[in-house]
Amino acid sequence: xxxLAGPQPLMGKHFNELIIEKQSAGEILALTDESxxxxxxxxxxTALHRIAKAEDAYAWKFDPRIKYLxxxxxxxxxxxxxxxxxxxxxxxxxLGTDWVYYIDTRSLCNAAWAFAQLTLRDDALLxxxxxxxxxxxxxxxxxxxxxLAWSMAKMxxxxxxxxxxxxxxxxxxxxxxxxxxxMNFVWACAKLKFLHVEVMTAVANAAILMxxxxxPQHLSITVWAFATLGFRHxxxxxxxxxxxxxxxxxxxxxxxxxxxxxxxxxxxxxERLLRAL
Numbered sequence: 630x631x632x633l634a635g636p637q638p639l640m641g642k643h644f645n646e647l648i649i650e651k652q653s654a655g656e657i658l659a660l661t662d663e664s665x666x667x668x669x670x671x672x673x674x675t676a677l678h679r680i681a682k683a684e685d686a687y688a689w690k691f692d693p694r695i696k697y698l699x700x701x702x703x704x705x706x707x708x709x710x711x712x713x714x715x716x717x718x719x720x721x722x723x724l725g726t727d728w729v730y731y732i733d734t735r736s737l738c739n740a741a742w743a744f745a746q747l748t749l750r751d752d753a754l755l756x757x758x759x760x761x762x763x764x765x766x767x768x769x770x771x772x773x774x775x776x777l778a779w780s781m782a783k784m785x786x787x788x789x790x791x792x793x794x795x796x797x798x799x800x801x802x803x804x805x806x807x808x809x810x811x812m813n814f815v816w817a818c819a820k821l822k823f824l825h826v827e828v829m830t831a832v833a834n835a836a837i838l839m840x841x842x843x844x845p846q847h848l849s850i851t852v853w854a855f856a857t858l859g860f861r862h863x864x865x866x867x868x869x870x871x872x873x874x875x876x877x878x879x880x881x882x883x884x885x886x887x888x889x890x891x892x893x894x895x896x897x898x899x900e901r902l903l904r905a906l
Contacts, residue, residue, distance in 0.1 A: 641669040648675050654683040658694045665698065670705040673698060674736040674743075681743035690747045699751050702740060706732060706757040737762050738773040738780075745783035755784075759791040766798050774798055775810040775817075782817035792821065796828040803831040808842040811835060812850050819854035829858065833865040840872045848873055849884035849891075856891035863897065870899040877905055 644664060651657045657680050661668075668676070677698055680686055689695065737758050744755065762769070762777060769777075778795050781788055799806065799814055806814070811832050818825065836843070836851060843851070848869055855862060873880070873888060880888075889906050892899065 640667060641672055644668055644672040645675050648672065648679055651679065652683075654680040654685050654689040657683070658689060658692060661694055661698055665701055668701065670702060670732055671736055673702045673705065674740045677702065677743045678739040681746040686747060690749070695747070695749070699749065699754055703751065703754045703757060706754070706761065732761050732765075734762070734765050734769040734773050737765070738769070738776050741777050741780035745780040748784075750784070755786060755788075759788050763790060763794045766794050769798065771799075771802060771805040771807070771810045774802075775806070775813040778817035779813045782820035785820070787821055787823075789823075792818075792823045793825065796823075796825040800828045800831045803835045806832075806835060808836070808839055808844075808847050812843075812847045812854075815854035816850050819857035822858070824858045824860065826860075829855070829860045830862070833862040837865055837868045840868055843872065845873075845876055845880045845884045848876070849880070849887040852891035853887040856894040859895075861895045861897065866892065866895065866897045867899065870902040873902060874905055 644667065647660060647664075648657060651660060657676050661676055665673070677695070680689065680695065683689075740754070741758050743749075744751070766774075774795050778792065781791065795814075796818075815829070815832055817823075818829070833855070840848075852866065852869055855865070870892075885906055889903075892902070
């Protein structure tokens with residue numbers, strides 16, 4: 630079948646509802662058998678995202694229909710790019726939500742997360758996600774930024790233009806980030822060995838103001854990330870040490886191990902913390 634066979638835009642909402650109703654990856658793949666050629670790009674990404682979230686996702690990850698679904702998404706991303714260039718040349722605007730190839734930041738985020746969860750690899754699609762995200766970064770929210778960074782790190786994909794764009798947007802909108810968002814972002818930076826001084830400083834300053842919201846996992850992973858990147862922020866380290874002392878009983882062995890290693894690696898001595906650990 631033709632990868633770019635055009636669907637009827639008004640069917641998009643209907644197909645999304647059908648996808649969301651399905652309880653398993655197998656059921657979603659059966660629906661793609663019947664209707665993939667009619668899917669909008671949002672439908673195709675929703676299907677991939679729901680497959681990744683399903684309890685039986687791993688059992689179906691090597692199904693050839695997932696590969697075909699990825700090809701469909703990649704083809705539609707390419708078509709969206711061509712359409713955008715043509716509109717710019719004609720001085721026209723997009724047709725709004727009914728435009729079947731429109732790619733929003735939620736779709737970009739969901740596609741990246743699904744690939745990370747399913748441990749899939751498709752360089753063409755990931756390059757398209759990166760390019761579109763960099764163009765539309767102002768439309769994203771804190772959760773999407775942190776999930777995109779987490780997804781790239783989970784896939785061990787070094788993409789300096791994308792990570793630089795995410796870092797700059799995080800710095801600009803740091804007050805919108807929750808403790809979970811901050812932890813996900815710095816974990817991703819550490820895994821990718823991506824050091825961006827401005828964003829690390831912004832994360833440290835923001836974290837200090839919300840440490841009461843941090844769980845033991847948030848605290849230990851945050852200090853681990855800063856130590857992995859060799860970024861020594863003494864006010865943050867002191868503040869985290871005080872928070873760790875308050876919540877020590879909830880720390881698991883891995884949390885303790887990460888914390889001890891981080892303070893040692895950064896050569897930060899906090900005597901009361903070291904005695905307690």
